[in-house]
Amino acid sequence: MARIFSEAVAGFRRAPLLTGLSVLMVALAFLVLALFGLVAHNLQAAVSQLEERVEVVVYLREDARPAEVSAALEALRTMPGVEGVRHVTKDEALERALRELPEIAEVSSDLEVNPFPASLEVRFQAGRRDTETVKRVAEAAASLPGVEEVRYGREWVERLFFLRRVAGLAALVLGVSFGAVAALIMATAIRLAVLARRDEIYVMQLVGARDAYIRSPFLLEGAVVGTAGALLALGLSWGLYVGLSRFLFRLEWLPAVWSLGGVLAGALFGLLASALALQRQLRRL
Amino acid sequence: MIRFLEVTKIFPRAGAALEEVSFYIPKGEFVFLTGHSGSGKTTTLKLIHMAERPTRGEVRVTGFSSLKTPRRDVWKVRRRVGFVFQDFRLLPGRTALENVAFALEVTGAPKGEIRPRAQRLLAQVGLAAKAGASPEELSGGEQQRVAIARALASDPLVLLADEPTGNLDERATRGIMDLFWELHARGMGVVMATHDLDLVRQYPKARVMELAQGRLVYDSRPGE
Incomplete structure (x- = not known):
């Protein structure tokens, strides 16, 4: 093991410029991926925030009896996909209107009766805020006793989910494309590093070095170059993130699992690219 | 054989x-x-x-x-089976001694023995005096001698x-x-x-x- 490390370090020392360039190329490839990840993650976060606002409002009849309200409340709470139901009384509805709509506050003194109906506000579990679930709950609510009307902004919900689907598909296509380009750049960088030492590999084979002996330092070098490139890309994208968040708009940083996954992917990819490039060289003799 | x-x-x-x-x-x-x-x-x-x-x-x-x-x-x-070529195939940027030592190292010679053995092999091919020269500084005949010394590394x-x-x-x-x-x-x-x-x-x-x-x-x- 010590030999593998010292050989790998010797490899870096013998060609510091090439090693530096390889790390830089890998870093640039990863930077593209990291920035894409940053955009995708923030878009996802924005869509999730919008999704949290998806709810069904079940307006109750003026003459709805308490027993009917309780039964409706219970029926809604037990429906699949429902996270919770909040009963908003007429008074609470008025209070909210006064708080949120200043024009109502101006005319409130003229109101003789409270015009706002009582309602049940249905929230959905994360992952169940899709059009089908919302529509099903809304239709079921409409047939409950004591219910006057059900509203859930059907068009808005449908648009939101269309947007989410399109964004997801675009992210997948772009992610795969960027990933493929990044993989190609990284593979080329690492292949060049291996190619630069093809004479050394040739001589090792010529005099009877074992393939595993030849391979191991190169694999370690590939993994180190991949890791260093991924870490450098992460650092650069962190700098960009801080700059953008401070001066343009607030962003969310990548989830830790994404960053960690990226660095691991760098190491793994470096290793794999090295193995493939080496395999080609080892077949020469 | x-x-x-x-x-x-x-x-x-x-x-x-x-x-x-x-x-x-x-x-x-x-x-x-x-x-x-x-x-x-x-x-x-x-x-x-x-x-x-x-x-x-x-x-x-x-x-x-x-x-x-x-x-x-x-x-x-x-x-x-040692092998030498018309074009020598020595590693540039390494001295004659390092070229021979490289062959010993990659074939598993004990670390402490590599340098003296490489020196002995160079002496065997008549190049002891040029151990510190790089291939570019050697004549064709001398480069071929280094290549032979390298081929002899695994005996x-x-x-x-x-x-x-x-x-x-x-x-x-x-x-x-x-x-x-x-x-x-x-x-x-x-x-x-x-x-x-x-x-x-x-x-x-x-x-x-x-x-x-x-x-x-x-x-x-x-x-x-």
Whole structure:
């Protein structure tokens, strides 16, 4: 093991410029991926925030009896996909209107009766805020006793989910494309590093070095170059993130699992690219 | 020690390089492999070194059969069979000593022994005084001596040489040939591919095998 490390370090020392360039190329490839990840993650976060606002409002009849309200409340709470139901009384509805709509506050003194109906506000579990679930709950609510009307902004919900689907598909296509380009750049960088030492590999084979002996330092070098490139890309994208968040708009940083996954992917990819490039060289003799 | 049994080698694009070639080279023999360019000399050496495998037939080298030796075990053959080329193939940027030491290191010589052994090998080929010179600072003949010292690092039973004097002047050629004979006198086998028949004639004690269009057409001392 010590030999593998010292050989790998010797490899870096013998060609510091090439090693530096390889790390830089890998870093640039990863930077593209990291920035894409940053955009995708923030878009996802924005869509999730919008999704949290998806709810069904079940307006109750003026003459709805308490027993009917309780039964409706219970029926809604037990429906699949429902996270919770909040009963908003007429008074609470008025209070909210006064708080949120200043024009109502101006005319409130003229109101003789409270015009706002009582309602049940249905929230959905994360992952169940899709059009089908919302529509099903809304239709079921409409047939409950004591219910006057059900509203859930059907068009808005449908648009939101269309947007989410399109964004997801675009992210997948772009992610795969960027990933493929990044993989190609990284593979080329690492292949060049291996190619630069093809004479050394040739001589090792010529005099009877074992393939595993030849391979191991190169694999370690590939993994180190991949890791260093991924870490450098992460650092650069962190700098960009801080700059953008401070001066343009607030962003969310990548989830830790994404960053960690990226660095691991760098190491793994470096290793794999090295193995493939080496395999080609080892077949020469 | 080296046996070819009806060996045919066909390259997909270049066609047949060797056809039905059979011979036996016992331990410690000095063999000239002659023939024109494209006659199959280099292919024969590569088959012995297991850099190539026969399309048909079998090659046996120091107990290893081309039919039974997997790729992962080829290194075992190569430690018994040294190889030198016309173009030396030394590593630039490393001294003569480092080139030889590299071969010792990668073949698993104990760390403390590498430097003294590399120095001894250079002394054996008459280059002790140039141990610190890089290949660019050495003449062709001297570079070939370093390449021979490197090939001797694993203490091989036989040395393969592919036109080793092709790039050398007469004096350097004589020096390299003297070195080969010296190694041969110590019991090492030498198989040297050359198209220089004048050179071959100067060594009447050596066995001569001639290839023409991939076939063995002459053998001065056929093996068993």
